[in-house]
Amino acid sequence: MNAFGINDGDWKLFLDHHGEGCVSIFMPTYRPMGDGRQDPIRLRNLLRDAGEKLGEHGLAERAAEVPKPAHELTDDAEFWRQPRKGVAVFSAPGFFRAYHLPIDVRERVVVADRFFLRPMMPLYQTRGRFYVLGLSLNAVRLFEGRREGLEAIDLEGVVPTSFDDALGYEEYDKVVQVHSTSAAGLGRPGMVHGHGDNDQEKFKKDVLHYFQLVGKGLTALLRDKQAPLILAAVQEHFPLYKTANKHPHLLDEGLTGNPDALAPHELHERAWPLAERWLLRERDVALERFHELRASGRVSSKVEDLVRAAEEGRVDVLLLSEDTELWGTFDAANAEVKLHLDPGGGGEELLDRAAYSTLARGGTVFTVPNARLPEGRPAAAVYRY
Numbered sequence: 001m002n003a004f005g006i007n008d009g010d011w012k013l014f015l016d017h018h019g020e021g022c023v024s025i026f027m028p029t030y031r032p033m034g035d036g037r038q039d040p041i042r043l044r045n046l047l048r049d050a051g052e053k054l055g056e057h058g059l060a061e062r063a064a065e066v067p068k069p070a071h072e073l074t075d076d077a078e079f080w081r082q083p084r085k086g087v088a089v090f091s092a093p094g095f096f097r098a099y100h101l102p103i104d105v106r107e108r109v110v111v112a113d114r115f116f117l118r119p120m121m122p123l124y125q126t127r128g129r130f131y132v133l134g135l136s137l138n139a140v141r142l143f144e145g146r147r148e149g150l151e152a153i154d155l156e157g158v159v160p161t162s163f164d165d166a167l168g169y170e171e172y173d174k175v176v177q178v179h180s181t182s183a184a185g186l187g188r189p190g191m192v193h194g195h196g197d198n199d200q201e202k203f204k205k206d207v208l209h210y211f212q213l214v215g216k217g218l219t220a221l222l223r224d225k226q227a228p229l230i231l232a233a234v235q236e237h238f239p240l241y242k243t244a245n246k247h248p249h250l251l252d253e254g255l256t257g258n259p260d261a262l263a264p265h266e267l268h269e270r271a272w273p274l275a276e277r278w279l280l281r282e283r284d285v286a287l288e289r290f291h292e293l294r295a296s297g298r299v300s301s302k303v304e305d306l307v308r309a310a311e312e313g314r315v316d317v318l319l320l321s322e323d324t325e326l327w328g329t330f331d332a333a334n335a336e337v338k339l340h341l342d343p344g345g346g347g348e349e350l351l352d353r354a355a356y357s358t359l360a361r362g363g364t365v366f367t368v369p370n371a372r373l374p375e376g377r378p379a380a381a382v383y384r385y
Helices: 008-016 038-056 068-073 077-081 118-125 163-167 169-173 197-221 237-244 264-279 281-292 303-311 350-360
Strands: 022-028 086-092 095-101 108-112 130-135 140-146 149-153 229-233 315-321 327-331 336-340 364-368 379-383
Touching: 008 095, 008 350, 022 038, 038 068, 038 086, 038 108, 068 086, 068 095, 118 350, 118 364, 130 197, 130 264, 140 197, 140 264, 149 264, 163 197, 197 237, 229 237, 229 264, 264 281, 281 315, 281 364, 281 379, 303 315, 303 336, 303 350, 303 379, 315 350, 327 350, 350 364, 350 379
Parallel strands: 130 229, 315 364
Antiparallel strands: 022 086, 022 108, 086 095, 130 140, 140 149, 315 379, 327 336
8 A cells, every 4th residue: 555656666566467357446536635434335346346447347256356455445444534535546467556535536436457547647747746845944844745745854963943043133132133023024033133234234144144155055955856846935035045056956936924833734835836747847848839839740539549659659748638548459460459338348448558558658648638638539659750
């Protein structure tokens, strides 16, 4: 089980696993924190559906064996206490994975010769990391983030942990007037207000020096990281920190307000939209490439063509609808694609197959809002040749 996220190793396992009776179950959960009673019952019902589908595939003898670890999951109280938007379960002989999902999914059970991954493709394209720096005069906090949440990074010995730590704030207090204020602006409760412009200017320079020490430490810590860094600070600190910063991937936009007042999950909630836009910039570039190459013959939005091209390893980038599914069959011997509308009519979801083939051959897959897909089609591809 993995409550935090699906890593690259998990994706490889999915792509490498083939064989009869691969069960994929997706289940939405409508409460951020489940009550531990209804969701396990709903999963049991879906497992019963999976057993019936295995029987329909001539695999009745596996109906009890394959979902067994998933049945044990229904009794795992700790699993159901975790925050989630949905749950995904993947089961096959000798294989079992269960995940909390940070995205909305619709309820379904799919039994096929490979796992059904289309509902999780948004996780694949935004599986990158980002960093959030909570910076105030009182504290310095750094988090590594993913779509699923934030994890704190220990900064002991890397950067000063506060303005006091960096500059000996107590000694500075002795020579200036101090009075209480809010956490806004350059100060904090007990913010320094000098006797004149000189004291105030010195204070500003001291804050800048503090930020330079923080920036220097973070630049060394993150020197090999290509992920974006999101600053969370009061508005007045943004220009000062940007002056001090040397990390090349600090985003222009950040989180304004006192970061000390925000718990990690609150920081994540506010930071994720900024990180997601950065992580999806390659998708936007891919859409531009599609339009630029229209006249070259190296693109297609015809499903039959791009499914065949994916099987041949010619798809460099595959752009998929967020929710449209196309069921049918693919005859590998004759490279023939047949479409039908009924998911219960046999065959497989062809866009899922195209995604598998593209990823397995080193291509890239993005899900795209329907309105942005070329010509209103459910998929589009940029070919290698």
